[in-house]
Amino acid sequence: MKQPISVLARLIDTLAPRSCTICGGRLTVTEEVVCACCNHNLPRTGYSKTAYDNRLVRLFWGRIPIEKGSAFFFYKPRSATSNLLYQLKYGGHPEIGERLGRIVAAELAQDGFFDGITALVPVPLARQREQERGYNQSVEIARGVSAETGIPVFDNVLKRITFHGSQTQKDRWERSENVEKAFRLLDSSAVSNQHLLLIDDVITSGATLVAAANELLKAVNVKVSVLSLGFADNDVT
Ligand SMILES: [Zn+2]
Numbered sequence: 001m002k003q004p005i006s007v008l009a010r011l012i013d014t015l016a017p018r019s020c021t022i023c024g025g026r027l028t029v030t031e032e033v034v035c036a037c038c039n040h041n042l043p044r045t046g047y048s049k050t051a052y053d054n055r056l057v058r059l060f061w062g063r064i065p066i067e068k069g070s071a072f073f074f075y076k077p078r079s080a081t082s083n084l085l086y087q088l089k090y091g092g093h094p095e096i097g098e099r100l101g102r103i104v105a106a107e108l109a110q111d112g113f114f115d116g117i118t119a120l121v122p123v124p125l126a127r128q129r130e131q132e133r134g135y136n137q138s139v140e141i142a143r144g145v146s147a148e149t150g151i152p153v154f155d156n157v158l159k160r161i162t163f164h165g166s167q168t169q170k171d172r173w174e175r176s177e178n179v180e181k182a183f184r185l186l187d188s189s190a191v192s193n194q195h196l197l198l199i200d201d202v203i204t205s206g207a208t209l210v211a212a213a214n215e216l217l218k219a220v221n222v223k224v225s226v227l228s229l230g231f232a233d234n235d236v237t
Contacts, residue, residue, distance in 0.1 A: 005029050010029055020033075020034050020035040020038055021087050021093075021096060022034050022038040023035060023037070023038050032099045032102075033084075033096050033100055034084070038080065041080070042080075042081065043073050043076075043081065044072065045070065045072065045231055047071060051068035051069065054069070056069045056226070056231050056233070060210065060213075063206070063210045066225065067223050067224065068113070069225055069226040070108060070227055071228045071229065072104040072108075072228070074230070074232075075202050075229075075230030076232070081230055082230075085201055088201060088229075089201060090133075097135075097137045097139075097140025098140045100141060101140065101142065101144020101145045102147055102148045106148050108227075109148065113227075114197075117196075118151070118195045118196070119154045119191070119197070120145055120154065120199055121157060121197065121212075122136060122138035122141065122142040122155055122200075123138045123160075123198060123208060123209065123212050124136065124155070124183070124212075125138075137201045138199050138200050139153070141199055141201060142199045145197075151197070154191065154196070157216070158183050158186065158212060159184045161184060179207045179208055179211050180214070181211070182208070182212075183211050183212050183215045184215060188218060188219035191216055191219045192220040194222060194223070195222075195224075196216055196223065197225045198213060198216070198225070198226045198227070199228070201228060201230065202228055202229065202230035202232065203228040209226050
């Protein structure tokens with residue numbers, strides 16, 4: 001759904017030029033978040049073409065019943081994609097998530113990735129963390145996907161239980177798989193008989209999504225698929 005470029009948009013672009021989140025270069029009026037060159041150079045996974053069997057989906061095999069999955073690009077530390085995700089998560093730029101959500105949805109829709117999906121479930125943040133940050137980046141991504149596909153966002157069906165501690169402690173906590181108790185299903189009737197697409201900004205070990213999916217799967221006749229912007233596939237470096 002491309003929108004026509006309004007006179008107002010052109011005027012705003014002239015008065016307050018926007019810059020590429022990756023290279024810092026000036027964006028043209030038709031570019032969003034990243035310039036055409038950086039967009040072209042994103043290390044895309046291409047997983048939406050084999051959505052039922054790819055390295056991301058295999059990460060979940062034997063842990064949860066998963067329908068299909070994809071990620072927009074491979075995530076590597078200290079790279080263009082890590083900077084992009086950092087700006088989304090910590091840079092106070094929630095709009096990056098919404099715009100990237102629209103971009104990824106438009107691309108993946110070409111492969112029929114959203115066929116059969118009935119609702120989008122962004123991975124919740126603990127309430128305190130969301131208050132500190134002012135937004136939940138996964139909700140922003142889901143909003144963008146919803147705007148492009150028309151699929152509704154269910155952002156009140158899961159709750160994340162607060163964890164008190166530093167980011168480093170949290171990483172250690174997640175690695176230890178204690179994250180499996182981090183979510184609670186709030187509304188099982190809302191998700192019954194749905195094919196849910198769990199949305200997160202980045203997938204590394206998959207532990208967070210396994211925990212969230214296990215809660216959703218407590219409801220009757222639920223299918224779960226996953227989508228993220230970044231995928232840290234440790235074997236592709
Ligand atoms: Zn750029």
